[in-house]
Amino acid sequence: NAGVTQTPKFQVLKTGQSMTLQCAQDMNHEYMSWYRQDPGMGLRLIHYSVGAGITDQGEVPNGYNVSRSTTEDFPLRLLSAAPSQTSVYFCASRARGRQETQYFGPGTRLLVL
Amino acid sequence: QKEVEQDPGPLSVPEGAIVSLNCTYSNSAFQYFMWYRQYSRKGPELLMYTYSSGNKEDGRFTAQVDKSSKYISLFIRDSQPSDSATYLCAMSVAGGTSYGKLTFGQGTILTVHP
Numbered sequence: 001n002a003g004v005t006q007t008p009k010f011q012v013l014k015t016g017q018s019m020t021l022q023c024a025q026d027m028n029h030e031y032m033s034w035y036r037q038d039p040g041m042g043l044r045l046i047h048y049s050v051g052a053g054i055t056d057q058g059e060v061p062n063g064y065n066v067s068r069s070t071t072e073d074f075p076l077r078l079l080s081a082a083p084s085q086t087s088v089y090f091c092a093s094r095a096r097g098r099q100e101t102q103y104f105g106p107g108t109r110l111l112v113l
Numbered sequence: 114q115k116e117v118e119q120d121p122g123p124l125s126v127p128e129g130a131i132v133s134l135n136c137t138y139s140n141s142a143f144q145y146f147m148w149y150r151q152y153s154r155k156g157p158e159l160l161m162y163t164y165s166s167g168n169k170e171d172g173r174f175t176a177q178v179d180k181s182s183k184y185i186s187l188f189i190r191d192s193q194p195s196d197s198a199t200y201l202c203a204m205s206v207a208g209g210t211s212y213g214k215l216t217f218g219q220g221t222i223l224t225v226h227p
Contacts, residue, residue: 004156031213040121042201042217043157058214090156099205099213100145100164104156 002026004105006091012111013081021076021108023091029103031094032074036060036087037107043090049074050096081112116140119202119218128227132189136202136218139183143216144207146178148187151199151220160200161187164207192225199223 007022025032033048035058045058049068063085065077074093078085091105119136126132134148144165149157161176163169163185169176175188185204189196202218 035215040219042117042119042219043203043215044217045214048214094213099207100147100162101159102215104149104158106156107154 004091004093004103006089006105006108008108009106010109010111012113013078014113015081015083017081019078019081021078021089021091021110023074023076023105024072025074025091025093025103026072027093027095027103028071029093030071030096032068033058033092033102034064034066034074034076035090035092035104037090038087046076046089078110081110083112086110086112114139115219116216117202117204117218119221121219121221123222123224125224125226126192128192128194128225130192130225132192132196132223132225134187134189134200134202134221134223136185136204137183138185138204138216140204140206140216141180141183142206143204145205145213146176146185147203147205147215148174148176149201149203149217151201153198157201194225194227197224 034046035043047066049055089108092102094102147162148160151157173190177186199220201220203215
């Protein structure tokens with residue numbers, strides 16, 4: 001099992017550009033989520049999904065969009081990048097009923113100039 | 114005030130030392146308490162979790178939860194250079210229809226030097 005995979009590893013964007021961060025998991029987990037990690041802030045939840053076709057907002061959703069058409073994939077879209085979105089983004093997944101055990105991907109480092 | 118507070122350190126100890134990492138929290142509804150370890154430029158990985166109060170031991174690691182004081186701890190015995198990482202505490206409200214959102218502390222950077 002590859003676990004949770006994320007692409008790209010690193011990306012530089014200019015203000016106003018859009019992009020999609022990819023996330024995939026091969027553990028057949030129903031629950032997936034996106035977090036961002038900033039210095040001194042820990043990880044904060046952006047969006048989450050409890051199954052294909054079902055998504056909801058987390059703590060810091062503004063400027064981001066998600067969709068979940070399959071169990072495996074949960075892409076995160078930045079609609080119009082801003083310097084405040086410079087961060088490290090982590091995708092995570094877990095099985096239903098196992099909220100104590102989340103599996104994180106390796107992260108995408110994003111720099112918005 | 115943040116829901117979960119964690120001293121960011123950094124913490125530097127000699128090999129073999131006992132390390133104590135701590136978090137305080139304000140939300141009394143938290144029932145799951147986790148510790149994640151994050152190596153540099155990697156994703157967090159679950160180290161240990163505790164449901165409700167009490168202690169849990171796994172090898173050199175011991176997790177403690179004191180719900181009356183809203184305080185959790187992670188102890189590392191006989192620390193090794195390979196333990197050098199950022200340690201993140203995380204908490205969530207239990208089950209039901211809740212997604213089980215994790216609320217993280219800021220993370221403590223630990224360095225164990227030979």
